[in-house]
Amino acid sequence: MNSLIDKYNIPGPRYTSYPTVPFWDNESFTSDLWQQSVLRTFNETNDSEGISVYIHLPFCEQLCTFCACHKRITKQHSVETPYLESVLKEWDLYVKLFGRTPKIKELHLGGGTPTFFSPANLRLLLEGIFAKAEIAEHPEFSFEGHPNNTTREHLQTLYDLGFRRASFGVQDYDPQVQKAINRIQPFENVKNVTDMAREIGYKGVSHDLVFGLPFHTWEKMEYTIRKTLELKPDRLAFYSYAHVPWIKGVGQRGFDENDLPSGEEKRKLYTNGKKLLEELGYIEVGMDHFALPHDDLYQSMVSGDIHRNFMGYSSSKTKLMVGLGMSAISDSWYSFAQSNKSVEEYQKLVEEGIIPVVKGHVLNEEDLIIRQHILNLMCRLETSWDLQNSFPEIENALESLKEMEADGLVEISDNTIKITDKGRAFTRNVAMTFDLRMLRNKPETRIFSMTI
Known part of the structure; x- marks a missing residue:
């Protein structure tokens, strides 16, 4: 750990x-x-x-x-x-x-x-x-x-x-x-x-x-x-x-x-x-x-x-x-x-x-989709998607999550991500892979506290 x-x-x-x-x-x-x-x-x-x-x-x-x-x-x-x-x-x-x-x-x-x-x-x-x-x-x-x-x-x-x-x-x-x-x-x-x-x-x-x-x-x-x-x-x-x-x-x-x-x-x-x-x-x-x-x-x-x-x-x-x-x-x-x-x-x-x-x-339509995914992760520790609630960078998010999957923090199956018991401490990190606003506009200076 x-x-x-x-x-x-x-x-x-x-x-x-x-x-x-x-x-x-x-x-x-x-x-x-x-x-x-x-x-x-x-x-x-x-x-x-x-x-x-x-x-x-x-x-x-x-x-x-x-x-x-x-x-x-x-x-x-x-x-x-x-x-x-x-x-x-x-x-x-x-x-x-x-x-x-x-x-x-x-x-x-x-x-x-x-x-x-x-x-x-x-x-x-x-x-x-x-x-x-x-x-x-x-x-x-x-x-x-x-x-x-x-x-x-x-x-x-x-x-x-x-x-x-x-x-x-x-x-x-x-x-x-x-x-x-x-x-x-x-x-x-x-x-x-x-x-x-x-x-x-x-x-x-x-x-x-x-x-x-x-x-x-x-x-x-x-x-x-x-x-x-x-x-x-x-x-x-x-x-x-x-x-x-x-x-x-x-x-x-x-x-x-x-x-x-x-x-x-x-x-x-x-x-x-x-x-x-x-x-x-x-x-x-x-x-x-x-x-x-x-x-x-x-x-x-x-x-x-x-x-x-x-x-x-x-x-x-x-x-x-x-x-x-x-x-x-x-x-x-x-x-x-x-x-x-x-x-x-x-x-x-x-x-x-x-x-x-x-x-x-x-919020625009994309924001509303991402908001629901992040809310799902923060509240229920899982989220799913289909054509209606997907987003352009979904493949990039999944690529980032593969390393977390290898570390035992998430489970990915079909179109679903679940945070494991081991991964609870890293919920904010999982949510960050969906945060398109932050990923597209990376801050030049530190603006957030540490995740742990």
Whole structure:
């Protein structure tokens, strides 16, 4: 396995979309085209499957130096009300575009730190969203919470509004690692919020763990995993730290790069971590995720209903995902759009009655074919094709995959590719052989994190 990781550990996308953001055709994108695409998908699917809503809540009280999210660091909670007012005005613009009541199937609060906001303000936000929407039967509402500031009132308020899944960012429990990433977070805090969520009635609690952080050793990673298992979260994200300071700037320069584990050490963190999680009863789902057999995410993998978009893996699927808030990305299936990354500019556009998207991509027929293949690989670890969903470079892709087949990572038969158990760690590499936008426009500089 080590030699394979040496061979295939190269920069590559995480494929929450295709095309990936660096290869969007922003020059051909316009807000009018985006709105036409949204309306098309809304009319096709709102009555049957509903829509997803992602709300980006960007504020954090302190900077975690491992973080690659779009955020604003402040301790001034006076920013809450004007920001939420802008989000509700943006929602009004979409509802007006729809022309009739949207049906919300899935809703996620991400950040930043959603629990930076007071429970009362979160209630005002969500009641404002729901006042102009219908809630689908069996909705999936989830949020990201910081264990240090998520209160019982946060949990109860969101539960009363229909939330049944909470995700807590743990990262690591070792004091030296926590200090390096500026995330001092005792185990007791995580235990407290996890226990409270279950007492209130949340059906699913997820913890995020990150391997490859500064000063990481297997002993420290094993300690974190075993402490996590004392709380038995229903699902886990087990991410490789994405070190991309050339994109995210000063935040990821909060420690010496020599403090990061070597390639060989990081391999050990991944392979040993995966093995231990499986020994402790977790089943790998897609890429980077693990779930207990009762969890909806695992069940959706078994049934073939699992989906992946900018919110990550989901047990429910909608074609239309509306992103609200600064930097939020929306997805109409036929088009992507991203809002302004400046809080002030975002709010200014909304105040002017403008849907605040500033970049995006309209997918052509070839993009739609490739997107489905990559989604199949990321969610179901296999894909098939015929004349209707083939593409010009299919022979080149198969040629690239032959070496992976020889290494036991994929199985190719007729017009089908299946990723083997051995090849799960290299799912991103397999998907990259289909990524025509990237293959045709090879970046001159490094823009992605490493695949392992």
